Structure formats: structure tokens, C-alpha cells
Amino acid sequence: MATQIIPTQREVTFGPDEIIVSKTDLKGRITYANRTFANIAGYSRGELMGAPHSIIRHPDMPRAVFKLLWDRLGEQHEVFAYVKNMTRHGDYYWVFAHVTPSYDDTGKVVGYHSNRRVPDRRVIREVMEPVYGELLRIEASHANAKDGLRASFGRLLDIVKSKANSYDELIFSL
Amino acid sequence: MTSSFSRSEAILPGIVGLVAIAGAIGAVVLEARWIALGLMIVAAIAAAAGLWVATHLRTGVARAIRVCDALGRGDFETRDLEFDQWGMVGELSDAINDMADHIDAFVRESSAAMDAVRHNRYYRRILPDGMRGALLRASSTINEATDMIQERVEAFNVSTEEFASTINSIVENLIASSQGMGEAATRMGDGAGSTDNRASSVVATSRDASSNVQRVAEAAGRLSSSAKGIGGEVERSATIARTAVARAEETGRIVSGLSAAAEKIGAVIGLIDQVAGQTNLLALNATIEAARAGEAGRGFAVVASEVKNLAEQTAKATGEITRHIAEVQSATRAAVDSILGIGGTIAEIDAITGAMRTSVEAQITATGDIARSVGNAFEGTRAVSDNIEGISDIARETAHLAHGILDTSRTISAEGDRLSGTVRDFLIRLRRGPLDRRHHAEPRVPAGHTVTVIGETGRERAVCVDVSMSGAKLAGTLPGLHVGERLALSGAPDVQCPCVVRWIQDGEFGVEFLSAELSRAAIERLRGLVDTARAA
DSSP states (O other), X not given: OGGGOOOOXXXXXXXXXXXXXXXXXXXXXXXXXXXXXXXHHTOOHHHHTTSBGGGGBOTTSOHHHHHHHHHHHHTTOOEEEEEEEEOTTSOEEEEEEEEEEEEOTTSOEEEEEEEXXXXXXXXXXXXXXXXXXXXXXXXXXXXXXXXXXXXXXXXXXXXXXXXXXXXXXXXXXX | OOOTTGGGTTTHHHHHHHHHHHHHHHHHHTTOHHXXXXXXXXXXXXXXXXXXXXHHHHHHHHHHHHHHHHHHTTOTTOOOOOOSOSHHHHHHHHHHXXXXXXXXXXXXXXXXXXXXXXXXXXXXXXXXXXXXXXHHHHHHHHHHHHHHHHHHHHHHHHHHHHHHHHHHHHHHHHXXXXXXXXXXXXXHHHHHHHHHHHHHHHHHHHHHHHHHHHHXXXXXXXXXXXXXXXXXXXXXXXHHHHHHHHHHHHHHHHHHHHHHHHHHHHHHHHHHHHHHHHHHHHHHHHHHHHHHTHHHHHHHHHHHHHHHHHHHHHHHHHHHHHHHHHHHHHHHHHHHHHHHHHHHHHHHHHHHHHHHHHHHHHHHHHHHHHHHHHHHHHHHHHHHHHHHHHHHHHHHHHHHHHHHHHHHHHHHHHHHHHHHHHHHHHHHHHHHHHXXXXXXXXXXXXXXXXXXXXXSSOEEEXXXXXXXXXXXXXXXXOTTOOTTOEEEEEEETTEEEEEEEEEEETTEEEEEEOGGGOOHHHHHHHHHHHHHHHHO
């Protein structure tokens, strides 16, 4: 579905006291979306249920960021990420996403939960857009998508390492 | 959606029904049968609508109850998934979902923030965006608490660092001092030992010297008394010599008297010789006279011849006496000379004896001095010997003390090491506490395989003692390894786990994996190790 949407340069926003909430199963299929999510993304919650979370993925997002996100979730770590999402109509909206595993009573991971908050625009402008732009260029510069991802992921880790002890620390220092 | 109209859904059919029934009753009273029937139908429709609305509400409320029950049990995965319901049911559903979302967000945020604190990460704060009311206040409280914990942990770290460095420098000083003390004690002990040895040998020598001096003193005493004896003998021989000189002088005088007597005899003999000559002449004269007198004179002639013979014999005897007297005189002169010689010799002897007496007296004085000096020397050497024995005793005691000091310094040194070790262990335990708790939180499993440790300075082999998803304990000594050093562990080909050294102790060290940098392969490798070991 996402491939059919042509990105626009229009930005949509949501309120600072609002949270975009979604839950997915282990494969990233949406199992719950709140009203704010539905409202900003332009889908009904019925449409979102069962859809892959990548339905709102924006082509400006480097794949390395999602690799980092899924790697960390695989370790059962929470992940913070600044993410540029795309609405049904191709508009974009930036979020500061916090993704955590959800556990059942036996402690087994049964899915993932994401809360998205309004991001600091300064961080988006000064850090994320340049970094993501660079990663995206790295990914695009390789004919083989796998090589591109490896190169851009390596670059992402280098950036993290050069700035802070860990990715989390870097994110919280911004 | 939340119009006041939609909220009247629950009561609107009832009101319509009641109004219709009231109208119908009025129509019956007014005997308007058809109107009554119509209103009854309206009331029935209203009742049916009410029933339908009630059913809708019941299922909506039932879902709400189910979701609330789940939330009440702490299950924040449950939501009302019947979206976009009309009326109050839809509002209720959204309200409950929103409530669940906010509480869920708070629970996830607060537990993540607290989990970060548990893992000694203090940068993680609850994001207050989207939180309101009590949740926002609780978030602020938790964040403030985290700030406080961070400050305290930092202060604690600074304090423990200071404490560690202070204790280390104290212990270093203590060990250095005690080593210095030990060395000094060793030198002191050695010195005392050698003093003791020397003193012992000096004591022996001094005892020898003392007994030698004693013997010398005795000899000097004997020499002194023998010198005194010699002095007596010399005195006696001097007396004898003086007596001999007197006697020799007396003898000389006697012999000189004898010589004078001999000369007087000579004079007498000369007189006799003169008498004898005159006698001879008289005899001769007598003979001549006798011859003239012839025979008468013959007898006389014989007497005259006899007298002549006598005179001749007297002359001969006096000649002989004169010769003898001359011999006597020469013998006397020789005797006088001899006696004079004897007297001279004896005088010489006397002089010599006098000199000897002076010498002997000097000798007596000297031997007395010697004896006294030697006695003093004997006393001196005995005092020296006693003193040296005292020194020897002190040296032995000093050596004993030095051994004691050496033992004490060794004990101090060992205690210093122990203190240093204890403080180090204490601080490691103190700092490792949170990491250990993390290991308990993250199942830690025994390993035992060899891994390659890629450090800043090179590669080393180490044994992985145990491992969890968040860290590992390794056994091995790596040169220059330090806390905070970044390493990479490789336990399988092409898999590297970046990590940071958190503690080092007794040939073991603990690392925390840099989770953000772990590759998918590394995570799978770690999970494989943990799961396999747990299954076993």
C-alpha cells in the first residue's frame, strides 16, 4: 500500500499532550491503534488493524534506523527513535517514538508497543534530517540493498560511538 | 461524536415510549381508538428501539468491563478493539482505551526509567509529554528521584574514588614504611648480630688479655720482690766491699810497716856488718900481734883466727840477711802494690755496687710502677670485658628486637596488603552491586569456552566464566586492562560483542555488552548460549 502513495512535502502535526499509540504482534502487524494514530495517519482503526506497521513508513527514513530498532527490540531493549512517518495522503509527520516489548504473565515477549510523542523540532532540523539524509545517501549509493544497509548501519554506529557511550545516551543527550 | 443528542440514546426510546403510552391512555380515555392504536405501535417501536439500544449498550459495557477487568489485573495489552462504535459506547470505548494508553505509557516509561536506574544508567528519564494530572506528577517525582539518585551515585563514586585513592596511598605509604622499617630492622639485626659476634670475640680476646695482664702483673710482682732481693744482696756486697777496702787499707798499712821494719833491720844489719868488718880488722891485728908474740901468742893467734872466721861468717850472714831483707822489701813493696791494687779493685767493686744499687733501686721503682700499671691494666681490661659483655647482651637484645620489628613490619606489610585488598574488594563489591543485580535480573549462565578478547592494545585469549545477555565474566590476565576500557569479545567466528570493562579482580574481569552495538549475529549467539545453558 505504501508504495502506491506519493510523498508530499506537507507536514501534519499533533498536540504535545497527545500520544500516538500502537501495538503490534511479533511480526510488526498492528494489533491496536489509538484515535490519535488513526486521525493523523488518515486511516481508520479498522483499516490499521492487522496492517504492517510499515504502512506509515516514509521513504525518507533510512533502513538502518529500523534495523537498529528491530535489533534492539530483539534484545528486549526499549528503543527511542526520531521517525518520519507518512500519512495515507503522502503527508509526513515527525514523531519521537518509544518502542518497548510487551510481555505476557510468564515474561515472554508477545508483541511490541509504541508511544509516539511530538519531537523537538530543533533535534529534527539540526540532527536527524542531516544524519538520516547521509544514511539514506549511503543506502542509495549501493546497488545491492543489503550492502547499502550494512554500510549505512555501520555509519550509524560510528556516529553513535563518536558522540556518546550508547545509542540511548546519545538520544537522551539531544 | 460526543453530541448531547447521542448521549440521550439510552433514555430517548423510553421517553418516546412513555409519551406514546401516555398518549395512548389519553386516546383510550377519549375513546379515540385509532389514535390509541397508533400510539401503542409507536410505544412498541420505542420499546424495540430501547431494547436494541440497551443491547448495544450492554455489549459495549460488557467489553468495557472486560477491558477494565484486564487493566485492573495489570494487563495493559488489552484494549477495546471494537472501534468507531456509535454513541456513548464509542465514547466509553475510546475513553477506556485512552485511559489504558496513558496508564500504559506511564507504566512503561516509569518501569523503563527505573530499569535504567537499576542498570546504573541515569540519563533515562520519564518523558512527561502526554502525561497529565497524577501521572505527570508521579513522572516528575520519579524523574526528580532519579536526578537525586544520579547525584548521590556520582557523589558516592567520587567519594569511593577518593576513599580508594586515599586508602591506596595510605596503604602504599604504610607498606613502603613497613618495608623501610623491615629493611632497617634487618640491617639493625645484622648489625646487632655482627656487634654481638665482634663483642663476643672481643670478650674472648679481652679475657685472654686480662689473664695475660694478670700473669704479667704477677710476674711484675715477682720481679719487684726479686729486684728488692737483689737490692739487699747488692747492699750486702757493698758493705762487704767497703769492709774489704778497709781491711786492704789496713793490710797496706801493716805491710808498709813491715817494709819500714825491714829497712830498720837493714840499718841494723849495716851496723852489724860494720861491727863484723872492724872485728875482722881487729882479728887481723890480733893475728899480727899474736905472730910477733910468737908461741905465747900462739893460742891467741888461734882465737884471733876464730874471731876472724866469726867475723867472716857474720859478714856472710849479714850479707845474706841484707839480701833477704832486700827480698822482703821487694816482696813487701809487691804486697803493698797488690794490696793497693786490691783496694782499687774493691773500690771499683764498691763503686759498681753503688751504681748497681742505684740501678736496682730504679728497677724496684720501675717494677713497682709496672706492677701497679699492670694491676690497673688488669682492672681496666676486666672492666672492658665486663662492658663488652654488656654490649654483647645489648646487641643480642637488639637483634631480638630487630627480629621482632621485622616480624611486625612483615605483619604490617601483610596487613597493609590485606587492607588494600579488602578495600579494593569492598569497593568492587560496592560498585559491582548494581551490575550483579542486573546479572540476576538477566539470567546469567555458566559458560567455560575460550574467547578472543580484542582490546585497545591487542588480542588475548580468556575463558568466559559466565554470560548473560547484558554482560559476561571472564578469567584471564590481560596486560594493561583497565576499568572502562572498550573491548570486543569473539567466541565464535565472525561474531564480535563490543563491551566495556566494569570490574577487574583476582584474574577475573566483568564486561557489560554495549547493547546498542551488538549485531544481530552477536545477539543470536548470546541468546543461543543463554538458552542452551538454561535448557541444560
